[in-house]
Amino acid sequence: MGSPVLSNRSNAQPRLGITEPISLGGPTDYDVIKTRELEKYLQDAGLYESQEEAVSREEVLGRLDQVVKIWAKAISRAKGLSEQLVQEANAKIFTFGSYRLGVHGPGADIDTLCVGPRHASREEDFFGELHNMLSEMPEVTELHPVPDAYVPVMRFKFNGVSIDLLYAKLSLWVVPEDLDISQDSILQNADEQTVRSLNGCRVTDQILRLVPNIQNFRTTLRCMRFWAKRRGVYSNVSGFLGGINWALLVARICQLFPNALPSMLVSRFFRVYNQWRWPNPVMLCAIEEGSLGLQVWDPRKYPKDRYHLMPIITPAYPCMNSSYNVSLSTLRIMSDEFRRGSEICEAMEINKADWDTLFEPYPFFEAYKNYLQIDISAENAEDLRKWKGWVESRLRQLTLKIERHTYGMLQCHPHPADFPDKSRPFHCSYFMGLQRKQGVPANEGEQFDIRLTVDEFKHSVNVYNLWKPGMEIRVSHVKRRNLPTFVFPGGARPSRPTKVMWDSKRTSELKVSGQSLEISHESRAVGSGTDDENKRKRADDDLDDNLRSSKSPASLPSSIREFHDDRTISTASSCSIKHDDSETNVIEGQKSEKSDLNFPEEIFSEKSEINGSGRGNVQVNPILATSDMSNSKEAENLAIEKIMSGPYNAHQTFPEEPDELEDDLEYRNQVKGDGGDGKSSSLETLNLKAVVATDPVISNEEMIHLTHLRSGGGLEELEPAEVTAPLVSGTPAPVPQKKPLIRFNFTSLAKAADKST
Known part of the structure; x- marks a missing residue:
């Protein structure tokens, strides 16, 4: 029969993720009410930008796209290319990160990527000629190039909008306007810095493809980002998790509960990750070796990958661990916060807590x-x-x-x-x-x-x-x-x-x-x-x-x-x-x-208590409980246990x-x-x-x-x-x-x- 939580998939809804969903159940009246409360809470917290600011960002991106197109033609002419190639020369701006995911707030940076042709070099042309063009524009301020960074970036403000601009040099003489960077072939003959620069866009787009409902994903992610910042666990450089890490964790919950509304997704986020036995990896899709020979995350093959404490694997080739900065200290702190969040969500279900309680700043x-x-x-x-x-x-x-x-x-x-x-x-x-x-x-x-x-x-x-x-x-x-x-x-x-x-x-x-x-x-x-x-x-x-x-x-x-x-x-x-x-x-x-x-x-601990005892002991919500075992917490625990018995479990013992x-x-x-x-x-x-x-x-x-x-x-x-x-x-x-x-x-x-x- 299988787990009662797992039901047959509808032919109209393809499965997303590497496992079956935990539940295909739809929202209850309680879920609808709590989701409305959550959306209002996030709105009152000032997490959404105004219409005027949204229009301003779009105008800046359009203007920046024009600038890089002019730049591409200028360097093509300077390098002595034929007039036909000069006229066909093109560069294109892509966005990624919180802006592309649709969860950015007022005043947030826009992560952007400039894709240029093979004859436009990073050092001389991007950090040289394009930098000079931007420095001469009165609307560009605080221009700061960082060419020696692991992912080289040029930071500046364009009409007051903060921009982080990366560069990817493709092996193409002409960059088509309808370029699809999600194709693995785009990485052909690309240098390491280009692969890293492309990775942000490719991962972001793949996340949006792998979630069943983009709007529910966005609301839930906006909530979790806000919660993480209030609880002091939003910082990749400090050893916690950054924006892409939280996006991947939320996306996995959306896959496991594809028909749930944001309020339930938040609750299940804490329930699942409170019981997660790290370092079992979180993955949105299977890891593909690819045909280009790029190294992907695999603790069975690469000993260094075995030391990763909280693997959260990116879904685009080459798949990598996005959370290698996590240490024993920060993992312990985040695990404690997941436990706290799970307890509060259960208390909310019996009206013993509210959204204010969940978002209390960490003292x-x-x-x-x-x-x-x-x-x-x-x-x-x-x-x-x-x-x-x-x-x-x-x-x-x-x-x-x-x-x-x-x-x-x-x-x-x-x-x-x-x-x-x-x-x-x-x-x-x-x-x-x-x-x-x-x-x-x-x-x-x-x-x-x-x-x-x-x-x-x-x-x-x-x-x-x-x-x-x-x-x-x-x-x-x-x-x-x-x-x-x-x-x-x-x-x-x-x-x-x-x-x-x-x-x-x-x-x-x-x-x-x-x-x-x-x-x-x-x-x-x-x-x-x-x-x-x-x-x-x-x-x-x-x-x-x-x-x-x-x-x-x-x-x-x-x-x-x-x-x-x-x-x-x-x-x-x-x-x-x-x-x-x-x-x-x-x-x-x-x-x-x-x-x-x-x-x-x-x-x-060597003891894993996720089947109704210890830290994994979670009770049935009287508001949501029905005779249908699909809503049983015990059955969900069993499903989570099954999910964590993947191919990497035996290799993650360090x-x-x-x-x-x-x-x-x-x-x-x-x-x-x-x-x-x-x-x-x-x-x-x-x-x-x-x-x-x-x-x-x-x-x-x-x-x-x-x-x-x-x-x-x-x-x-x-x-x-x-x-x-x-x-x-x-x-x-x-x-x-x-x-x-x-x-x-x-x-x-x-x-x-x-x-x-």
Whole structure:
């Protein structure tokens, strides 16, 4: 018979996707009502542009298309082509991204692609002649070419509309006006930069072809983009997901529920991805090898693809993983957000929550006790803009390095936005929340040592090829109560929370259709009342009073000490983290009292609870329930389980990070060598891959054990020590005694490793 959720497909509606839909059921009255509410909510939130702005964008695109056509004829004549070829010479503008998908908002950039003939080069003609033409036009402002980027781009404003313009050089003498770039043959004899540039348009168009209802897809995607930005998980460069990633995730849900309205699609989005067992890939269509020999994503063939933690595969040839930036930290955070969204959607179905609840902003500066503050500054606005772009591309490396060097026991939550300090010109700050990994034991007084990690990060930033005097970076630790006021709305520290958030007002038991849904008490979000604030401050003060020195590395087991000595190059600078045994956390779904630190659930458990128990336990909605099992949540869970048993499941078994911490490809041509400005040091020769891969003491299996222990433990507390001392040689620098250390809990680590074996 098969799963009751899966029904026979209608001959009039071809199947989209690599599996059967989960449900072909149409909308209920409830779905219609909630969809109208959602559309009004998005409209009131200002997510739709005005008719005047839409007309203005179309005019700009038409004008830009005229400009590139004139450019194509001009360069053809300059290269001595025949007059006939000059008259036939053509270039064409395509759009992609949010504008092409129809989900852009007011003031959004337009991603555009200029397709030109084979004799129009990228360097000389596109970044040369076309750049000069645009610079002479009064309606073009803020023109900024980035020819060395992973995907070369020219950025500018045209009549106030922001444009990102890519270039693709085809192997055609004449570009036809009716060119179809979705055909794989368009990639014939194309260079790598052209393939990357074409990829955006090809993927966007393929997404629109692979969704059953474009309007429902657009409304749902607009909703999910808004939600992701409010919850702080919309940023590809920070290791979360960008626009194309969210589009692919939403498109897959539309395939699985082809007749659902947006309100149901939003609910099913959270239900499906809350239960998804990453790193099973999300794919809209089968991966084709193609006939051009281009590499496609395949963990069975390419070992590097096995390290991808959250594969979201693009549907156009060559199929690639669009979310390779995701790290253990960011995946854990997004998984926690999917769980929260699923719970809220279920509460909405019984009128215990509303759309406001779902879109509550994530209270980042209330969620942690400890933060890293990364301050950057420059001499002028233009230098700061370039410096920010470079530093942002490196911040993900700081997250990876911290987790690698602490064996995944110190976890980071990067905030995707920067915060300008209006009292200081040409200055802004980035922040990362810090917490100890859930389930890792700790002894009172023991600390992490991340000084080397921070020094490595600062070094990798300071080798910027376009560095200028005044470009500075400073990394320091700050406790929650000492956060600078410019991070808060209005520049004033709130005396108390203004509203009770979803996570803090949930009860321990939510009645759903006569059954109980267990929800752990978590103070990840804002609590309420001044009493909580006073208790929190007293707890922080107690941590300061009880600071103890850490144990000497000399007393550690030799296997751990050897690895520590091998990678500790310098002791310059300091940041410290310390734990408090008075606080506990939640392990594997057990309820426990917690502090205002967040301890997300481990996402790489070997137990997969998606068939009506654990995290996958979802109840029947009384409003939607009927005698027809097609609406059964249990049956949907079984269908999701079936979907995730695809051909790549057995090959995706690597929860750890790859041995090497890769540089951001977009800026790989902007890193300096050893000479020049004196900013290089012996740290530049540090090869973490060699340290980890060749160390005879720590095996991969041991690394996994060390990273994924599930014992009980406490919290860590950072001491406010600024990390500023530079590395000037390969010898260890003395540690300033006036600043406390961050020392890693090696003794507890060794004991935990012994227990795990």
